[in-house]
Amino acid sequence: MYATTKLTAGGSGILGCWLIAAPFVFGAPPVSRWNDVIVGTLVLLAVGYTHLGTDDRRPPSATGATVVALLGLWLLLAPFALGLEGLPLWNDVVTGTVVTSFGGYDAYVSAAERERSVRATAE
Numbered sequence: 798m799y800a801t802t803k804l805t806a807g808g809s810g811i812l813g814c815w816l817i818a819a820p821f822v823f824g825a826p827p828v829s830r831w832n833d834v835i836v837g838t839l840v841l842l843a844v845g846y847t848h849l850g851t852d853d854r855r856p857p858s859a860t861g862a863t864v865v866a867l868l869g870l871w872l873l874l875a876p877f878a879l880g881l882e883g884l885p886l887w888n889d890v891v892t893g894t895v896v897t898s899f900g901g902y903d904a905y906v907s908a909a910e911r912e913r914s915v916r917a918t919a920e
Contacts, residue, residue: 802857802906805899806844809865812896813840816872819892825885832875833889840868840896847903859907866900869893 816837820830847861873893876886 802862802903803848805902806848806857806862806865809840809869809896809899809903810844812892812899813837813844816840816892819888820885823884823888826881828879829876829881829885829889832879833872833885836868836872836875840865843868843900847907857903857907859904859911862900862903862907864900866897866904869896869898869900873897 814837816833819825820833825833843861843864847858847865849858870893872889875881875893876889881889
């Protein structure tokens with residue numbers, strides 16, 4: 798039932814791993830390196846929390862998915878706030894856009910499913 802949210806969460810998890818490795822691949826400056834490693838680790842933790850105990854009857858956590866979306870938004874804006882340029886800038890912008898999209902989708906699906914289950918129990 799939640800195959801798409803599991804797929805997007807898996808994608809976010811892979812991108813979190815990429816964020817941890819990317820600054821070393823690109824030779825990013827220290828501020829970018831620390832930012833990417835911290836955000837990548839937090840994305841992995843939030844994705845894990847989002848889908849902890851999820852099965853066909855229980856939707857993923859809307860809170861965890863929202864945290865993933867907000868981390869992606871920070872990643873999208875951070876290169877400009879930190880004054881990055883070149884490959885580290887574009888890596889963060891592209892990765893941040895995708896992580897924000899995946900997290901936003903998961904948060905939407907989770908919130909909609911919880912609302913639907915609340916309505917069903919109220920009726």
